[in-house]
Amino acid sequence: MARPINEEKRQERRSCILKEAVVLFAENGYSNTTTALIAQSVGVTAGTIFQYFPSKEALFYAAVLEPLADIQVKSLACLKQEGTPGVLIKNMVEEQFNHIYCYTNELRLVQYVLGQRIRFPELTQKVLESTKVMTDTIECVYAKGQLMGEFNKNFSPAMISRAYISFLNGVALTLGESIIHHPEWGNLKEHALYLFAPTQPKEKAGESK
Amino acid sequence: MARPINEEKRQERRSCILKEAVVLFAENGYSNTTTALIAQSVGVTAGTIFQYFPSKEALFYAAVLEPLADIQVKSLACLKQEGTPGVLIKNMVEEQFNHIYCYTNELRLVQYVLGQRIRFPELTQKVLESTKVMTDTIECVYAKGQLMGEFNKNFSPAMISRAYISFLNGVALTLGESIIHHPEWGNLKEHALYLFAPTQPKEKAGESK
């Protein structure tokens, strides 16, 4: 009676629908994306969507939250490796700015929700919870880094972590598809690190002269 | 034959509709905001809206672009007053962060459009043009400030201005209604200025004189 193959196929198709949904919701917004369009993009008929998700709303929830969980896991992994806080943070910034273009749609979807928090109160709360886990972890690592003299001690860790997340979101929002090929792109990434006010760079700047 | 009074009333009602539209579009998105709801919020009936705007789309365009023009004018004004570039930029940051809560909905609307640039290509272009005027002006002032030694010369003005705008957007997006009363709020504002990498920020203000 076991049907592992079917179950696998089901999951595959489910994630196929989800992937298409992320793109379309991000590009067109919730109401302007029809379930028929999603179905067509996946290559199935209208009714099939509802075999995998009970409603359009449920599909939207999944499209927002599931990729967000993925991103979070990857980002947090950077901060839990071996190394001094300064190195960990630098790695995280590298990771996030290098992959920002892979997650453009996922991030836009999150921003879309945050921008309409009255319309999507439940989703907003979950997104904010997820964000809080990020900022809390960054805060913690940053505070250690300050004690070790790797970061300027004048800034509050809570503020720094929020400022960084704001900046990251702002960059994802403001910049277009062609971010990566932009001549300033590399500098912007470096500037993101500068936001953390590391003590080293100045020395480096000093040395380099 | 002129009817200034009626004309005045017309304008008043028009801007009343526009104001409601900004709030509702920002909170609920374009498709999820019905013209009937806007009409009801203003206190008129469904048909009246179309006496002032030819279509829902036209109303949306106006709701996005007209406030944006306002904000731009005010921001640019800061940069065209007398004073050294450092002071001008500091004033602009002050001005923008102090008034960010007044324009939450207007900014969210802009971000809503930028997040869906495929859906709103025309609007996106106009918004980006408007943003470009801002960044260009900031760039110009910043470059002067670098020459005068007020800012770190290692950063490119183009990058700095874009980073700042990204940060501003990110803050508007990420933070909730209670921003201003948040204990970190004051620091975040200061950190915004720090993004510009001024050479002697605190010392100049206090000690230098």
Next chain:
Amino acid sequence: MARPINEEKRQERRSCILKEAVVLFAENGYSNTTTALIAQSVGVTAGTIFQYFPSKEALFYAAVLEPLADIQVKSLACLKQEGTPGVLIKNMVEEQFNHIYCYTNELRLVQYVLGQRIRFPELTQKVLESTKVMTDTIECVYAKGQLMGEFNKNFSPAMISRAYISFLNGVALTLGESIIHHPEWGNLKEHALYLFAPTQPKEKAGESK
């Protein structure tokens, strides 16, 4: 600002929709009657229905309950006139059996609901409440008639009133459109009165011999 004419027209159209709805719901059942069909029968387009009733369900409720209230008022009126209980009951039976064909659809709708009480619990309750008012009133009149010697004292008023209502429903259900022209129709009406076990008729029968 007063618009009595419009309000009147609204009510007129509302009752026009309701009338059509009663017929169609009774003939085809709830699910098999499309709102589009109702609209078409009335001579309006699909959307118009929803200007008068918030949903198909609400329309159905109105189609069941409003005529029922009408019928009840008329039936009860018979029992509240001057005359001995025997005469009042005879009048009521006359009234109901003479008009049963006018209300075929309305009665079928009620029976349709009662037959599916699990599906329509709220409606069923309201219909049963309405029926209880009827049976209670009949009971009361009947008991008086028994005291006055007009009805056989061996039967319980509660049972008699329920038996009569059951019979009335059964007749409405079982007989087709051609009831009135059926040769037995007149006798069936008389038999309905016989259900009440009046004491007089037999004497009459005796007299006639």
Next chain:
Amino acid sequence: MARPINEEKRQERRSCILKEAVVLFAENGYSNTTTALIAQSVGVTAGTIFQYFPSKEALFYAAVLEPLADIQVKSLACLKQEGTPGVLIKNMVEEQFNHIYCYTNELRLVQYVLGQRIRFPELTQKVLESTKVMTDTIECVYAKGQLMGEFNKNFSPAMISRAYISFLNGVALTLGESIIHHPEWGNLKEHALYLFAPTQPKEKAGESK
């Protein structure tokens, strides 16, 4: 080569599906009962239903007509035993009123069809034919009883038999699940017999005192 065991199992499952279908169709109506729900209630999957019945409609037909045939057979059996017409009719009434609660759903289904005769013209015709066999038989027995002086000769047998069937339907429709435990239930049964206007009962009642 015959496979009696499999065939038996098939019949068993078929009647299992039919039994569930009767209950669900009666409770929810035709359109509101999905084949998926029937399948689930039986404990099979959606497709299986169509191995036993070619379509939902065919299943509905069977659910209405097969139990009706059963009921008819049992009822007619009462009238074909030995005994005077008066006794036979009394037995039939006893039998039907004693078992009415067993067939609530089956009867409701018949009433459901009769209530929507335009929607189910074929079924209605078959049900009416079946009913006619019943009324004709009762008529015949009743007429004999009149000749033998067991029933009042003033009533027409055709009318009496129809009135009784109407009453029976009305009772099944109007009364709820708790019929049997209702204090008036016994009297209602007796009243059903009274509908036939037997000549003896009153004398009996008189004698017994």
Next chain:
DNA sequence: GATGAATGAGAGTTCATTCAT
């Protein structure tokens, strides 16, 4: 100038039925 009833295209969702497994 304002009204608000009517429109009708289009949305999300359901479900009887099929068929490869």
Next chain:
DNA sequence: GATGAATGAACTCTCATTCAT
């Protein structure tokens, strides 16, 4: 023989827009 995923037509309901009043 049983399964259950896919289908796609049909349903209810929404809403920007028009226009007679």
